[in-house]
Amino acid sequence: MSAISQATPEILAELRALFDLFDGNGDGLLEVEEVSAIMASCGTVLTEAEVLDMVTELKPDLRKLPFEEFVNMISRPMVDRLALEAEIAATFPTFAGSADPAAEITTSSLQAAMAGLGRPIEPLVAEEMIREATKGGAAATGKISREDFVAMNGVDFSKLPPLEAS
Numbered sequence: 001m002s003a004i005s006q007a008t009p010e011i012l013a014e015l016r017a018l019f020d021l022f023d024g025n026g027d028g029l030l031e032v033e034e035v036s037a038i039m040a041s042c043g044t045v046l047t048e049a050e051v052l053d054m055v056t057e058l059k060p061d062l063r064k065l066p067f068e069e070f071v072n073m074i075s076r077p078m079v080d081r082l083a084l085e086a087e088i089a090a091t092f093p094t095f096a097g098s099a100d101p102a103a104e105i106t107t108s109s110l111q112a113a114m115a116g117l118g119r120p121i122e123p124l125v126a127e128e129m130i131r132e133a134t135k136g137g138a139a140a141t142g143k144i145s146r147e148d149f150v151a152m153n154g155v156d157f158s159k160l161p162p163l164e165a166s
């Protein structure tokens, strides 16, 4: 499966904007120096030879990147995304109060976890956090499955009341 078919429309739109921004001569293709500039803007400084290697590997005949290949290239760091999901999944037992992958985060398990983290919350706040987190889909159960938890990037702490000044 190519990266472009996995990217969401939002991500594709962002990448398109990035692509257009760096396509200095507007020919719809990224030259090596344009690719270098994009990578540098993402915090990855590569030598021209490294970029040329990458571009040549993707488009041996053209030596420039059309949009689709650009998406494939930029999606490589999405391996980090998997690492991030693994990290999030690793915090799930804390909030579910159980290492069982089939466990769910409930109002009471969330309350217990927050208390353990030194941020005790009222049942209503825990309910609100879970309701917000699950939006429509799982809202009826009032619980968060491991899968939902990873998909939502962990618990949204924005619902927490501000810390009491001590």
Ligand SMILES: [Ca+2]
Pocket: 023, 024, 025, 026, 027, 028, 029, 030, 031, 034
């Ligand atoms: Ca160009």
